[in-house]
Amino acid sequence: MHMHAQHRRFFATSREQQLPLYMESIGFNPAQERFSRPRGYLYYHWLQTIRGEGKFTFGGTTLLMKENTGVLLLPNEPHQYEPVSEVWETMYITFLGPQVAAILSSLGLNLSSYYQWDQPSELTTYASEVLNSMASDRDVSGLDASGDLYRFLIVLKKHGRINNLPSVSHAVERLMPVLALMEQGFDDPNLGLDDMAIEVGLSARHLNTLFKQTFGMTAYAYFILYRIRKAKELMTAYSDITGKEIAQRVGFRDVSHFVATFRRIEGVTPEQFRNLY
Template structure:
């Protein structure tokens, strides 16, 4: 059984060596990620990845699931918020700047907000943890080792982390926005299928699946399930006395057993346990 990583955090002063191409501000691990809201964005580049559990990031008014083996790079000043969508969400993060950071990221095709996924055994999942452990054990007075490690991490992520090449999350979200808004209105219809979703945008089901996997790392129907579960959570903690069976029907599940099984698998607890917890 995998043991949870201990909570660790390390920070580096931006004044250490301003001439470095990449300056690491902080790198850390949070074994129980708390909700974060940044209406003005973060002043530096911010990488966030899931180690265990699952989170949800809000970007441009839309929700992006962050399951295990995935992460997102946010440029400075991009408004966003994120929170756990499972019982416990373990994350790692890297924040950085530097005079050459914008040009380096542009050369790697990473100048805009970008979502990454990788295989279970990929080095992308452990490289940041190795970097953290190395920086904890070595006194890096000028931030040089951190700068080198950060560039190595970003290069590895660009090479091995993308499922599809050079696809901007924000650009795809604009394409998908009408459908995402449609899902928010019609999630309660249990008869919705891939063809119905594709028809909203007037494209093929295959192309729609490609767009969703590039942008969110899930299928269109998987995203719809994500919407339904979010709506179910709102009802469960909204002070309503509705039964779980009624909520299941209201959010688009044909039967309560399927709803409970899906909720438990995704959130890590039953709907009743979730309601009692909150």
Template sequence: MTEPWIRFLLPVPEQTLPFYIDSIGYNNHEQFMSRPEGYPCYHWLHTASGSGIIHLESHSVTLPENHGILLLPGVAHEYEAVGERWSTYYLTFNGQLVNETAASLGIRFSSVYHWHIGSAFKQVLPSMISGVEAYRDITGLDHSIEVYRFLVELKKHGKVDNQPSFYSLKERLLPLLQFLESEYRDPDLDMNTMAAILDISARQLNSLFRKAFGYTPYQYLISLRLLKAKQFLIMDRRLTVQSVSAMTGFREASHFIATFRKAEGMTPEKFRLMHGRSPDNAAAARQ
């Protein structure tokens, strides 16, 4: 951004939306700001260049380049530059589903986030500003999508307390994910085999997977097998349930059926019928 400052104030949509933008902008020379009663909306602030410090009720945190903070509505705060110049981007937003969505994504409020210098996250707010500048969204629907995208990108690229970002965890696990995509049919796959792909222990693999996805590698494998099974059931109706079971890494058809029923709430045969006629039913219909 070459402009000294950019600020867009957007009207609150008349209809209820899960998210909406209150304001968004860029400040090339951030000044001292004091809000003893906080801001009425959720408030994101991050450093584009220079450094600043934000004072909360219980502590103060420094925001160097590629660092930002997300505040809840009503959180008292002050901030100011450290040094001669502090350039910032900011986004204030609200909506009925902000808290739920942030919780489901594991996003922490009043925490400092940081990201790699070359991260795609640094382009999220400039892109949003360009969109707001180019297009007046009267309904607020497109802006609602943009707020959700911002939260997802923060989840993917933001790191808190030196913990790895979701993106870096996924990159670390990518060789295993690719291996499972091609070898899910093998009924002998176990944790030790999967851990060996990444040259780590089974315990470390379990920890990495839980941090990245919230469940274990074995749960991921079962989910992948069931996804493949559903594809086979629909795409090739000549295959028996027992054949699909063997093709997707289950040793026994009974185990496959029980696992499928638990996950989908119905048997494989009922799932197949729900998505179209079985070969026998189709033949009978033609007679």
């Protein structure tokens, strides 16, 4: 996608700075020049290549920024970048907000990192689309821009690969057979980590690594959460079902183990949960 070759840029107003997350600026640069910021920038800073390539240096490494790559920098991270090809077109977003550190931490995006993604991907066009919608729209409150920014972080989490690790959407694809196995076999108390690993032809350890990268927990911890979710569905669908029956139907060997696990995860007993509904 090729935009008009003129620099376009929007800035936030001070009113938006009360929002949990706000965009300080977003822009398209048809001819990215050389920049050096030995003290870094005041805001979080995303820069991606639209066309051509440049090189970007931070944290002692220099990276080649081709198409389908970008860099997310934390505030005050010293860096410099410059074009390598004759023309280097870039998009950038700078952002801040009282909740930004917490949001980035919960998404696992809280380090200055270099990202790559596969084509086609929402990441390729997302920033341009936001910029275009801002140009045609009077978002006086800044709420749309804040929502767009949050959505951008979700898209980055979903499609971006940090330092050559597989992206989340890629990893989820790889884990699909295991997720399907959990879905079919959640009532089977004998279904364990080894069965899951065999299903995708990985070692149990490798499977857990993949689960941790994708969901932030081990495969078995994820399976327990899945079973508890199924138990909640059963409880709310059938008012007369007994605790023992639920425990059996979601693959727990005995009801006391089920109750203890439910309570640990939900903070209430199955009985208290049922009363809420």
